[in-house]
Amino acid sequence: MSEVDDQIARASELIDRTRSNSRGASTRSRKRREAEVTRRIARIAIVDATIIVAAVVIGWFIPLGMFGALAVMALLIAATVVLAMAPVTPEVRAETLPSVPLRALPLQTEAWLDRQRPALPAPAQTLVDAIGVRLDTLAPQLTALDDGAPVAVEVRKLIGEQLPELVKGYARVPEPLRRVPRNGRTPDEQLVDGLKLIETEIGEMTTSLAQGDLDQFATRERFLQIKYRDDEVSG
Numbered sequence: 001m002s003e004v005d006d007q008i009a010r011a012s013e014l015i016d017r018t019r020s021n022s023r024g025a026s027t028r029s030r031k032r033r034e035a036e037v038t039r040r041i042a043r044i045a046i047v048d049a050t051i052i053v054a055a056v057v058i059g060w061f062i063p064l065g066m067f068g069a070l071a072v073m074a075l076l077i078a079a080t081v082v083l084a085m086a087p088v089t090p091e092v093r094a095e096t097l098p099s100v101p102l103r104a105l106p107l108q109t110e111a112w113l114d115r116q117r118p119a120l121p122a123p124a125q126t127l128v129d130a131i132g133v134r135l136d137t138l139a140p141q142l143t144a145l146d147d148g149a150p151v152a153v154e155v156r157k158l159i160g161e162q163l164p165e166l167v168k169g170y171a172r173v174p175e176p177l178r179r180v181p182r183n184g185r186t187p188d189e190q191l192v193d194g195l196k197l198i199e200t201e202i203g204e205m206t207t208s209l210a211q212g213d214l215d216q217f218a219t220r221e222r223f224l225q226i227k228y229r230d231d232e233v234s235g
Contacts, residue, residue: 044083048076091115094164102152103143106135109159116167121178121188127195134202135159141209155205158198166194 055064055072064072092112100108110132117128138155145152170178170191178187185193 040084044080047079047083051075051079094168097160097164098156100160102145102147102156103139105156105160106139106142109163110135112164113167116171119171120167120191123192124188124195127192127199131163131195131199131202134199134206138202138206138209141206145209151205151209158201158205163198166191166198 051072055068058064059068092108092115094112097105097109097112113128113131117125120128142152142155147156170187173187180186
Protein backbone atom coordinates (compact mmCIF):
# COMPACT_ATOMS: atom_id res chain seq x y z
CA MET A 1 0.00 0.00 0.00
CA SER A 2 1.39 3.42 -0.96
CA GLU A 3 1.86 6.37 1.39
CA VAL A 4 -1.13 8.09 -0.23
CA ASP A 5 -3.28 5.03 0.44
CA ASP A 6 -2.11 5.04 4.07
CA GLN A 7 -3.09 8.68 4.45
CA ILE A 8 -6.49 8.05 2.86
CA ALA A 9 -7.08 5.09 5.18
CA ARG A 10 -6.15 7.13 8.25
CA ALA A 11 -8.37 9.99 7.13
CA SER A 12 -11.29 7.62 6.55
CA GLU A 13 -10.79 6.07 9.98
CA LEU A 14 -10.76 9.53 11.59
CA ILE A 15 -13.95 10.54 9.75
CA ASP A 16 -15.72 7.33 10.78
CA ARG A 17 -14.65 7.77 14.37
CA THR A 18 -15.81 11.40 14.41
CA ARG A 19 -19.17 10.45 12.94
CA SER A 20 -19.58 7.63 15.45
CA ASN A 21 -18.74 9.92 18.37
CA SER A 22 -21.11 12.59 17.08
CA ARG A 23 -23.92 10.07 16.71
CA GLY A 24 -23.22 8.77 20.21
CA ALA A 25 -23.21 12.28 21.67
CA SER A 26 -26.43 13.14 19.84
CA THR A 27 -28.13 9.99 21.12
CA ARG A 28 -27.03 10.60 24.70
CA SER A 29 -28.14 14.23 24.57
CA ARG A 30 -31.51 13.24 23.15
CA LYS A 31 -32.01 10.61 25.86
CA ARG A 32 -31.10 13.11 28.57
CA ARG A 33 -33.58 15.63 27.15
CA GLU A 34 -36.32 13.00 26.92
CA ALA A 35 -35.68 11.84 30.49
CA GLU A 36 -35.73 15.45 31.71
CA VAL A 37 -39.02 16.14 29.91
CA THR A 38 -40.55 12.98 31.40
CA ARG A 39 -39.46 13.93 34.93
CA ARG A 40 -40.70 17.48 34.43
CA ILE A 41 -44.14 16.32 33.25
CA ALA A 42 -44.38 13.84 36.12
CA ARG A 43 -43.49 16.52 38.65
CA ILE A 44 -46.09 18.91 37.23
CA ALA A 45 -48.75 16.17 37.22
CA ILE A 46 -48.07 15.28 40.86
CA VAL A 47 -48.17 18.88 42.08
CA ASP A 48 -51.30 19.75 40.05
CA ALA A 49 -53.06 16.60 41.27
CA THR A 50 -52.19 17.52 44.87
CA ILE A 51 -53.62 21.00 44.40
CA ILE A 52 -56.85 19.61 42.90
CA VAL A 53 -57.27 17.01 45.67
CA ALA A 54 -56.63 19.65 48.32
CA ALA A 55 -59.20 21.95 46.70
CA VAL A 56 -61.80 19.15 46.62
CA VAL A 57 -61.20 18.27 50.27
CA ILE A 58 -61.45 21.90 51.33
CA GLY A 59 -64.58 22.29 49.20
CA TRP A 60 -66.29 19.57 51.21
CA PHE A 61 -66.13 21.75 54.30
CA ILE A 62 -65.98 25.28 52.91
CA PRO A 63 -67.72 26.14 49.61
CA LEU A 64 -65.11 27.67 47.36
CA GLY A 65 -67.48 29.52 45.08
CA MET A 66 -66.41 31.37 41.96
CA PHE A 67 -63.55 33.19 43.71
CA GLY A 68 -62.19 29.94 45.14
CA ALA A 69 -62.40 28.19 41.76
CA LEU A 70 -60.51 31.05 40.12
CA ALA A 71 -57.91 30.93 42.89
CA VAL A 72 -57.41 27.19 42.34
CA MET A 73 -57.11 27.72 38.59
CA ALA A 74 -54.56 30.50 39.10
CA LEU A 75 -52.60 28.29 41.49
CA LEU A 76 -52.56 25.44 38.96
CA ILE A 77 -51.31 27.74 36.21
CA ALA A 78 -48.65 29.27 38.43
CA ALA A 79 -47.42 25.87 39.65
CA THR A 80 -47.29 24.52 36.10
CA VAL A 81 -45.34 27.50 34.79
CA VAL A 82 -42.86 27.51 37.69
CA LEU A 83 -42.23 23.76 37.53
CA ALA A 84 -41.91 23.83 33.75
CA MET A 85 -39.16 26.44 33.98
CA ALA A 86 -37.36 25.13 37.07
CA PRO A 87 -34.46 22.69 36.53
CA VAL A 88 -35.36 19.06 37.14
CA THR A 89 -31.97 18.07 38.51
CA PRO A 90 -29.46 20.26 40.33
CA GLU A 91 -26.74 21.63 38.08
CA VAL A 92 -23.49 19.73 38.40
CA ARG A 93 -20.64 21.97 39.54
CA ALA A 94 -16.98 21.16 38.94
CA GLU A 95 -16.23 21.83 42.60
CA THR A 96 -18.54 19.02 43.71
CA LEU A 97 -17.23 16.36 41.31
CA PRO A 98 -14.38 15.16 43.59
CA SER A 99 -16.95 14.21 46.27
CA VAL A 100 -19.48 12.52 43.94
CA PRO A 101 -19.89 8.75 44.60
CA LEU A 102 -17.62 6.80 42.29
CA ARG A 103 -20.39 4.93 40.48
CA ALA A 104 -22.11 8.23 39.60
CA LEU A 105 -18.92 10.14 38.75
CA PRO A 106 -18.64 9.32 35.00
CA LEU A 107 -22.20 10.42 34.22
CA GLN A 108 -21.94 13.50 36.43
CA THR A 109 -18.67 14.47 34.78
CA GLU A 110 -20.19 13.88 31.33
CA ALA A 111 -23.18 16.09 32.20
CA TRP A 112 -20.87 18.88 33.39
CA LEU A 113 -18.61 18.51 30.36
CA ASP A 114 -21.58 18.61 27.99
CA ARG A 115 -22.51 22.05 29.33
CA GLN A 116 -18.98 23.35 28.71
CA ARG A 117 -18.95 22.02 25.15
CA PRO A 118 -20.38 25.09 23.31
CA ALA A 119 -17.59 27.32 24.67
CA LEU A 120 -14.82 25.05 23.37
CA PRO A 121 -13.13 25.11 19.94
CA ALA A 122 -14.42 22.63 17.33
CA PRO A 123 -11.56 20.07 17.69
CA ALA A 124 -12.09 20.07 21.45
CA GLN A 125 -15.84 19.54 21.00
CA THR A 126 -15.13 16.40 18.98
CA LEU A 127 -12.89 15.14 21.77
CA VAL A 128 -15.56 15.95 24.35
CA ASP A 129 -17.92 13.70 22.38
CA ALA A 130 -15.30 10.94 22.35
CA ILE A 131 -14.71 11.33 26.09
CA GLY A 132 -18.48 11.10 26.62
CA VAL A 133 -18.50 7.74 24.84
CA ARG A 134 -15.58 6.59 26.98
CA LEU A 135 -17.36 7.67 30.18
CA ASP A 136 -20.52 5.83 29.15
CA THR A 137 -18.47 2.66 28.75
CA LEU A 138 -16.60 3.21 32.00
CA ALA A 139 -19.65 3.92 34.19
CA PRO A 140 -20.99 0.33 34.53
CA GLN A 141 -17.52 -0.94 35.38
CA LEU A 142 -17.34 1.22 38.50
CA THR A 143 -20.53 -0.03 40.16
CA ALA A 144 -18.80 -2.90 41.96
CA LEU A 145 -15.42 -1.19 42.39
CA ASP A 146 -14.27 -0.33 45.91
CA ASP A 147 -13.65 3.39 46.39
CA GLY A 148 -10.32 2.67 48.03
CA ALA A 149 -8.92 0.56 45.19
CA PRO A 150 -5.90 2.12 43.45
CA VAL A 151 -7.65 2.21 40.08
CA ALA A 152 -10.67 3.88 41.70
CA VAL A 153 -8.41 6.59 43.11
CA GLU A 154 -6.88 7.12 39.66
CA VAL A 155 -10.31 7.28 38.00
CA ARG A 156 -11.53 9.85 40.51
CA LYS A 157 -8.40 11.94 40.09
CA LEU A 158 -8.56 11.85 36.29
CA ILE A 159 -12.24 12.51 35.60
CA GLY A 160 -13.21 14.22 38.84
CA GLU A 161 -10.27 16.59 39.17
CA GLN A 162 -7.82 16.76 36.25
CA LEU A 163 -10.40 16.85 33.44
CA PRO A 164 -12.51 19.64 35.02
CA GLU A 165 -9.39 21.61 35.94
CA LEU A 166 -8.12 21.43 32.34
CA VAL A 167 -11.40 22.80 30.94
CA LYS A 168 -11.76 25.41 33.69
CA GLY A 169 -8.17 26.55 33.14
CA TYR A 170 -8.89 27.03 29.45
CA ALA A 171 -12.08 28.97 30.23
CA ARG A 172 -10.11 31.41 32.38
CA VAL A 173 -7.91 32.39 29.41
CA PRO A 174 -9.25 35.57 27.74
CA GLU A 175 -10.88 34.66 24.43
CA PRO A 176 -8.54 36.83 22.25
CA LEU A 177 -5.49 35.06 23.70
CA ARG A 178 -6.68 31.51 23.11
CA ARG A 179 -5.24 31.40 19.59
CA VAL A 180 -2.03 33.27 20.41
CA PRO A 181 1.05 30.97 20.62
CA ARG A 182 2.86 30.85 23.93
CA ASN A 183 5.91 28.63 24.32
CA GLY A 184 5.21 27.25 20.86
CA ARG A 185 1.54 26.31 21.34
CA THR A 186 -1.75 28.15 21.64
CA PRO A 187 -4.16 27.53 24.54
CA ASP A 188 -6.52 25.96 21.98
CA GLU A 189 -3.82 23.45 21.04
CA GLN A 190 -2.93 22.80 24.67
CA LEU A 191 -6.59 22.08 25.45
CA VAL A 192 -6.92 19.66 22.53
CA ASP A 193 -3.69 17.85 23.45
CA GLY A 194 -4.82 17.55 27.07
CA LEU A 195 -8.22 16.17 26.09
CA LYS A 196 -6.55 13.65 23.76
CA LEU A 197 -4.41 12.38 26.63
CA ILE A 198 -7.41 12.13 28.94
CA GLU A 199 -9.49 10.27 26.34
CA THR A 200 -6.66 7.79 25.81
CA GLU A 201 -6.16 7.34 29.54
CA ILE A 202 -9.87 6.67 30.14
CA GLY A 203 -9.76 4.07 27.37
CA GLU A 204 -6.78 2.38 29.00
CA MET A 205 -8.53 2.38 32.39
CA THR A 206 -11.60 0.80 30.80
CA THR A 207 -9.46 -1.91 29.21
CA SER A 208 -7.66 -2.53 32.50
CA LEU A 209 -10.92 -2.87 34.41
CA ALA A 210 -12.35 -5.16 31.74
CA GLN A 211 -9.30 -7.41 31.71
CA GLY A 212 -10.46 -9.35 34.76
CA ASP A 213 -13.90 -9.92 33.24
CA LEU A 214 -12.34 -10.95 29.92
CA ASP A 215 -10.03 -13.42 31.66
CA GLN A 216 -12.94 -14.84 33.66
CA PHE A 217 -15.06 -15.16 30.51
CA ALA A 218 -12.23 -16.90 28.64
CA THR A 219 -11.71 -19.28 31.55
CA ARG A 220 -15.40 -20.12 31.63
CA GLU A 221 -15.45 -20.66 27.87
CA ARG A 222 -12.47 -23.03 28.07
CA PHE A 223 -14.16 -24.90 30.92
CA LEU A 224 -17.30 -25.39 28.83
CA GLN A 225 -15.29 -26.57 25.85
CA ILE A 226 -13.41 -29.12 27.95
CA LYS A 227 -16.52 -30.30 29.77
CA TYR A 228 -18.78 -30.80 26.76
CA ARG A 229 -16.01 -32.03 24.49
CA ASP A 230 -15.15 -34.70 27.06
CA ASP A 231 -18.88 -35.57 27.36
CA GLU A 232 -19.09 -36.01 23.59
CA VAL A 233 -15.99 -38.19 23.51
CA SER A 234 -17.20 -40.34 26.39
CA GLY A 235 -20.67 -40.57 24.80
